[in-house]
Amino acid sequence: MDGSVAYLVAVVGCLVGVAGVVIAVVALARQRNRQRKRTGPAAPGDPFRDTDADALRGDPRRLKPGDIVEIRQVSYAIRGSVHLVEGAWSWAEHLLDDAGGAKRWLSVEEDPDLELVLWKAEPGATVTPGAPTLDFAGRRYSWEESGQARYSATGTTGLDPTGTVRYHDYRAQGGARLAFEAYGEAGWEVAVGEPLHRSEVMVYPQAGPDEVG
Secondary structure, three states: OOHHHHHHHHHHHHHHHHHHHHHEEEHHHHHHHHHHHHHOOOOOOOOOOOHHHHHHHHOHHOOOOOEEEEEEEEEEEEEEEEEEEEEEEEEEEEEEEEOOOEEEEEEEEOOEEEEEEEEOOOOOOOOOOOEEEEEEEEEEEEEEEEEEEEEEEEOOOOOOOOEEEEEEEEEOOOEEEEEEEEOOOOOOOOEEEEEEHHEEEEEEEOOOOHHHO
């Protein structure tokens, strides 16, 4: 009889221990769910990211003012960078300057694949966004997306350090881009873009003041 009681006590103790573990796991799961609801979904990433290409050619995702980037055998210095965030999405635009003073923008985005586009401003353009299709410089572009993002700027960009930007993006057959951006209360700026292959871009990071030593 004493042995049966001891066995019963041991079984009850084991069941209580298991119940405690289950309660702890459920509580932890609920806490994580609450944290996800507060912070929102994580920004998408590329699970098949080509780390070998990053090691050999530099990582465009890490570009910053002062770095040198070579695009189709033309070297540019990065004068300034604009980092933009809209919901869970983020991307960057870098102001480039070559030896002859020509200025371009390089946009870097993961969607989820790495997407690189070289942009040229069109200050004399009179076209405005909003229509489903637009004709510009002999090409027909179709509306792709639009929205408003928050940005932060570093280096020399001509922009306030922080603010908002409205945008409309169009795409033509073959991948050519047409973009409209309006920073703050300013009017629309127009640019045409050409997609780049990863192999056409080489990054030469330059050490910053806090990286020397």
